[in-house]
Amino acid sequence: GAGVSQSPSNKVTEKGKDVELRCDPISGHTALYWYRQSLGQGLEFLIYFQGNSAPDKSGLPSDRFSAERTGGSVSTLTIQRTQQEDSAVYLCASSLTGGNNQPQHFGDGTRLSIL
Amino acid sequence: QQQVKQSPQSLIVQKGGISIINCAYENTAFDYFPWYQQFPGKGPALLIAIRPDVSEKKEGRFTISFNKSAKQFSLHIMDSQPGDSATYFCAASLETSGSRLTFGEGTQLTVNP
Numbered sequence: 001g002a003g004v005s006q007s008p009s010n011k012v013t014e015k016g017k018d019v020e021l022r023c024d025p026i027s028g029h030t031a032l033y034w035y036r037q038s039l040g041q042g043l044e045f046l047i048y049f050q051g052n053s054a055p056d057k058s059g060l061p062s063d064r065f066s067a068e069r070t071g072g073s074v075s076t077l078t079i080q081r082t083q084q085e086d087s088a089v090y091l092c093a094s095s096l097t098g099g100n101n102q103p104q105h106f107g108d109g110t111r112l113s114i115l
Numbered sequence: 116q117q118q119v120k121q122s123p124q125s126l127i128v129q130k131g132g133i134s135i136i137n138c139a140y141e142n143t144a145f146d147y148f149p150w151y152q153q154f155p156g157k158g159p160a161l162l163i164a165i166r167p168d169v170s171e172k173k174e175g176r177f178t179i180s181f182n183k184s185a186k187q188f189s190l191h192i193m194d195s196q197p198g199d200s201a202t203y204f205c206a207a208s209l210e211t212s213g214s215r216l217t218f219g220e221g222t223q224l225t226v227n228p
Contacts (some may be wrong), residue, residue, distance in 0.1 A: 004158070028156060028196070031214070032200060033216070035216070035218075041220070041221075042121075042219055042220045043204065043206075043216070045215045048214075048215050049211045056212065056213050056215060059215075102182070103161045104146075104149075104161070104216060106151075106159050106160070108156065108157050
C-alpha cells in the first residue's frame with residue numbers, strides 16, 4: 001500500500017488481557033514512531049525505531065508496554081495486563097529517515113478500548 | 116519537560132474568514148516545527164512545516180509565522196472553508212532526538228458555511 005497501515009483498526013478487550021498492535025510502515029522508510037492519543041488529548045510519543053533498533057524508548061509509560069520491529073519494516077506494540085487507562089488511539093508514523101528534513105506519515109491508528 | 120502549548124482549544128470561523136492558531140514552546144533547541152491536520156477517525160496529516168531560520172512560510176492558503184525570540188509560532192488559514200473543519204496540532208522536534216514530535220494539545224476548528 002501507499003501509506004502507513006495499522007491493524008486492527010479497533011480492538012476491544014478485557015482488563016488484564018494482553019494486546020498486540022501492528023504497524024506496516026511505508027516501504028523504504030527506515031524510521032518508525034509510535035504515539036498515543038487519549039480522548040480529547042494531544043499525541044504522546046511512545047517509542048522511536050531506526051531500522052530494527054529503538055534508540056528512544058523514553059515515552060513508554062510502564063514496563064507493561066513493549067515494541068519490536070523486524071526486518072526493518074513491520075512493528076508490533078504489545079501491552080501486557082491491560083488497564084482501563086490504556087484505552088486510547090495508538091498511532092504509528094514512519095519517515096524516510098530519522099532526520100528532521102523528513103516528514104512523518106501517520107496511519108489511521110488502532111482504537112483500543114479496555115473494558 | 117519539553118512542552119508545546121497551543122491555543123485556542125476550539126475555534127469557530129465563518130467561511131472566507133481567517134483562522135489563527137497559536138503555539139508556544141519552551142525548548143530553544145527545537146529545530147523543526149510542523150503543523151498537522153486531523154479529521155475524525157483518521158491519522159494526522161502534515162500540512163506545513165518551518166525551521167527557525169525562517170520567519171514565515173506560505174503554502175497556498177496556509178501560512179506559518181515564526182517568532183524565535185518569543186518562542187512562538189502560529190498557523191494562519193486564509194479564506195477558511197467548511198472543508199478545513201478539523202483538529203489542528205502544532206508540534207516541535209529536535210533532530211538529535213531522532214525527530215520525535217512533541218505535540219500541542221490541539222485546536223478543533225469549525226468553519227461555518
